[in-house]
Amino acid sequence: MNKLVSSVEEAVLDIHDGATIIVGGFGLCGIPEHLIAALKARGSQGLTVVSNNCGVDDWGLGLLLANRQIKKMISSYVGENKTFEKQFLSGELEVELVPQGTLAERIRAGGAGIPGFYTATGVGTLVAEGKEHHTFDGRTYILERGITGDFALVKAWKADTLGNLVFRKTSRNFNPLAATAGTITIVEAEEIVQPGELNPDEIHLPGIYVQRVVHGGVYTKRIERRTVTSREGTR
16 A cells, blocks of 8 residues: 655644644654644644653754644653743643653553553652552562554654655664554655565564655754864863
8 A cells, every 4th residue: 555645744634633642753863853844834732742852942842842732741851942841830831751761661562552561660759659559579660551642753764655664773763663653653754665675674664553654855964962072182
């Protein structure tokens, strides 16, 4: 089945108010930036967004935040976004902070149809409040629920028209997990090829998890925080 759609605008057209969206990426690495921009233009409100973080003030998911489209964030790191801080402290934005490994496993579990799992991470902290505790072999664990979304927005390096995906280096990050956990998974890819052109041994995610593929277009490599070392200091 050909899953190619003609534009990012068409790809996000049915993302409705109040939807839960799982978004790939880590910081600004591997984010589906064109789909995010299209969703901003779409204007859907009251969104719950599951992502490692919320971008920066003027890029990535930060664009949706600044446009006041996000009602709740489920994430593990929020430190690069002043808009996020302001909305959270004012009570405008609901935030569920999740340890990074736990977040990855919750998304993976959701994609695998696993409703919940036990982990020792967070025991004895605010993370554990209100959650079921159980002891295994003398150690206490807390129950974490799997996460699924109405939609998943994913960035791939290459895709074929059947939705088979190849990710590039560290931009792989949360993208494969997000893709498995969305009821409707929408992928933007830097390059789209015909079926059979991808080496089967190099495919990172099979097309069974993908409903829509769109060509992303031109990309700008943004750096969250540039750090440099003086040449003298490296000697």
